[in-house]
Amino acid sequence: MHAPELHQTYAHPARLILILSLAPTVGLGIGRFAYALVLPDMRDTLTWSYSAAGFMNTVNAAGYLAGALLASHMIRTFGLAASVRWGTLACVLSLALCAMSGNFYVLSFARLLAGVGAAAGFVGGGALAATIAQSRPERANFLLSLFYAGPGIGILASGLVAPFVLQGFGPGSWWIVWWAMTALAVIMTIPVLLAPLHADTTATETAAAKFAITPVLIYLTGYFLFGAGYIAYMTFMIAYVRDAGGGAAAQSAFWSLIGLSAFVTPWVWRRVLALDRGGLATTIILGVNAIGAAMPIFGQSVWLLAPSALVFGVAFFAVVGSTTAFVRFNYPPQAWPTAIAAMTISFGIGQTLGPIVVGAITDAMGSLSFALNVSAAMLALGAVLSAFQRKVGQKPS
Template sequence: MMSKDATAWLVVAGLSLGPAVSNGLSRFSYGLILPAMQADLSWSFTEAGWLNTANAVGYLLGAVSTLALIDRVGPRRILSIGVAATPVALVGSAVFADLWMQSVFRVAAGIAGAGIFISGGAMAATLFRGEPTRNALAISLYFGGGGLGMIASGAVLPVLFDRYGVGAWPTAWLILAGLSALAVWPALRAARECPEPARVHFLVAQRLPVMRMIPAVLGYFLFAVGYIVYLTFLVALMHEGATRAGLIAACWTLLGLGVIAAPFAWRDVVARSAGGGPLALACLATGAATLLPIGLPGSVPALVASVVIFGLSFFIAPTAVTSFARKNLDQSAWGRAVGMFTAVFALGQILGPVLAGSVSDLTGSVAHGMGAAGLVLITGAALAALQCPLATRPIVEGA
């Protein structure tokens, strides 16, 4: 019979398929499809960026809805609905070429994705309570599931477009839908096995001390503005430099591998800090990674270093704010705190792609939009570093 610890880690693995679907396949993989859709449908950078903005609008709607419902219906039900709905939304993206119909399905995918991300994060935070290092690792592994989706899409989509051309973008969306469908059953089973956070009525839940969380909130907002630009336009930047499909596939796979490896690299940093340090470091690392290929254009080593650093860093930001909530707030407020951070995150993602796309259209190069995103990320690092612990006796390793 399987030990309790082994069962808990299997639950973490199953829950991590939620971010694999909501982030790795549904959201980030659009960066691989964007150049093909832009070329085949004659979109500007602003229009291409708009689809990720539409996804972020849905993410905001989903975050607000989840924040309102999580204490009433429970995170397990919200995660289950989101995981089941995402493949349907991806099929819709394959069917319609019209920008506004595409937007409808990207909004739907965003709504489902926010529900998955918030509810799964709140559930992962219940595992290994009283063991800060293992708890931090469980949370990190949950969010690191996004890397699985990135590896799967990175291994397939660049080769698809290299062989069949830009007109293959509907097939690409169908492949993502099929991969998402494969994750539905194991994710739902893990959700059934995982304990839920304590549910309380919204009106009697702990009030979030938002004013004392301003540095973390603003830092996370600027992180969202900047990081999504990198993932939206990285492949477009590589296309500007005539990068071959094999290198594109390798870079996207390295991003995904970095996401999976990140929990092991960052677990002690996250476990030992109850303030804004981990978020600040994640912003700084992703900002540097974003600026690296801009400062050294055409350099393959700079590009590879950029994707490795970015992959190892960007999913630590949601891990950091989830851990921050767990260490500084009552358990009854965890879901609401993660919901608030996700709403702020969604606002940043709404602005990032369309603003960077506009800058790229005005300057004639996507590099300028990505450069601006790198500076935004570094500013976010400076703000997040100002966040102090909220609890009188924060929960850190050795406390």
């Protein structure tokens, strides 16, 4: 579709993209990241090692990777809107399964299902959000960034609920938290199911998509490092805050600060996201993300942890948005689902390896601080590599 046709089809693009953003709110903000809030109690109650705890996010990331690998086929077969809706419903089911059993294998399957569903919702939702944003070319980057702020809503909502549920019901109440997360997800899924997402305009447009890995290999490597690096911070920082003596209020405040950061992301980064200069936007945003991740290395005071959450959060949500902006600048619309899926696969491999490796490092070294050092270093290296990405088709000077 051309911009005038899109303008007519999507009369209220901001509202539609905000509704679409509820898919990653459920799939990522709650389905993936709320695990960090429940992890300390699950580890204590179920007597897990850090490696076992990390494995739960590894299997979630493996599901996300599998979903990303299947996303292009699902979108061609069922359309963007159906992929978003079914993926989000799968995430809701996975949350309910987490509440029903403490069995390691059942929980592993639930985390795997959450990953598959989140990827379907994220890839389909990202491509559909990019299409809707094109209806207002002058505001496209701002509109697109609204979608990627979605996980922040889930992080904020879970951060305001989970620590206090745990405090109120006491040790061993992790399963009650999962029921609370399921209820939140159900409420947020209803608008996604009811929204007029025009599924009939999508499936045939992806058939001619072409995407080559070689021209963007260095960019994909940087995005892989982002996936491997950020997940350690998001998996273990609540445990780090608790180990520093932080109770429910401190844990809630820290997590909520990360979520709140998402709401300013579209305004903070809109000019950076408009930079059509290869990987430059990703380098700038990922560099800030690395700074936020590195702050806890220097101590556990509130004056380091609070700014860390804010700086990490405000960049974290925008890194993914910068990759979609990169795709939008460098590929025709019919290639967007395939290109976004390729980015998501690279990211998925990184975040599949990250938690289990960092968990093993923590078990071996006996300290979460060392794991956070590794996390920040991977994010910094990803920022450096992204700087070398040129526009697709442009030879290095």
